[in-house]
Amino acid sequence: MHDVFTSKRFLKYFSFAIVFALWEIGGRIPISPAFPTFSATMVALWQMLMDGSMLQAYPETLQPLLIGVAIAATLGIAAGVWMGLSRFGEWLLSPVFIVAQAAPLAALIPLLVLAYGIGLTAKVMVVLIMAMPVIVLNAMSGVRSTNNSLIEMGTAFLGSRKDVITKIILPSASPVIFAGLRLGLSAGFIGAILSELLITPTGVGDLITFNQSRADYARMYAAIFSIIAVAVIALDFLEWIEVRWLRPDRKGAR
């Protein structure tokens, strides 16, 4: 029995339960007229799932998110690996991404709207700008942090440059690259919602702003809750893929 209560899974659910309980208490006091209880939010979430408003909203939100993250992952990993392997690559590209990572994105949105309009392209660009720097910089540092003696080993046992990159450097960098992907995906979620709140209200961003304007706070919170849940599930899934396919040695470690 003792093991059950200290197991990681139990502790995870237990901490969720505490947060939800506090939320319920806060909503019942209530700490603000605009703060619904946890149970009211869940009821609203259920209604929104049933009446089709979620079903309609999510494809709209996920489309720019998935396109943006897919582009950011492909280009970002390629650029980051190149920057990790070549000093010239680093010199050429790293200032761009360091600046992009530090820049407050909201300030750039008017520029993006001017350049790309208010449609899908602008939203994809927002996701891209949010997700790419962290993916690139992680891929670069992952490649850089490859144990030098492993590279020497590959050379000593007659590996070509390509062998050393594909069989040693990339597997060794994969945990850091994947950490970058996870951070990039969560930044992508921020970008997708931000673009729906700041460019044109569509998808989940629309559910949030529309219900806020109607003072239907339970539905507004339900929309926010749902996007957080989707983001958490997506990140967990990414981690599962990594452990399952790339690092069999860590399977037992989790």
Next chain:
Amino acid sequence: MSMQQTAAVLDRSQTDAAVAVRGVTKIYEGNVKALENMTLDFPRGQLTSLLGPSGCGKTTLLKIIAGLIPATGGEVLVNGRAVKGPGRDRAFVFQDFALMPWATVLRNVGFGLELRGVPQSEREAVSERYIKAVGLSGFEQSFPHQLSGGMRQRVGLARALAVDADVLLMDEPFSAVDEQNRRKFQEDMLALVEQEKKTFIFVTHSIEEAVYVSDKVAVLLPRPSRVSEVIEPKIDRSVSPDAMRRDPDYLDTVERIWTALRTYVE
């Protein structure tokens, strides 16, 4: 040097020295001299140790022989051919084991063969044989983090043996292994030298270890790096390991090397 002398040197290197180091100099960036005009022969089928305090350039020399770093001057001949880079005739055992943490013992041991394009079934058969030879049967599917330091280095050794090179280059292979395992390992090394008929070049900073395992000990001194003397410990290896460690010849040789080195330790 006259033509005849050159020919004589080449001839000798082909007959009894598996590896010949000829006037090798290594100057690192910033004019740091690691090696200066070093000349040394490594007899075929024997274990020669490079022994010396840190900074004497012993690991640098080993990596030049391996072809991992280029010499600034001079040349290294392996089986009479000049070294231009890593080759099939040499295999390397690393101080920090250099095992891939994401790969099983089986794949790590077979990695040298994998890089040479040996088909999977063939290299796994070879790997399994050497995993058994180093005493790791049953750990084929384990990952390096599941093994102790001593076992990890056995994997490193099996990987080097699996490519069947003439010359095994070992860079302080036991320095990251705990004392009990190191002794067992040294005993196994002796059996291995006997059995494998390969040329072993062994870098160490431990005098006892060098005297215990070597046919020949090259004592290297720093600033400037040079071979101070080459000692051939004449120790009866037919007796038990414990008797060997109490052998007066063994103890005398250790003492003699210590005397030569002590002035450089201050």
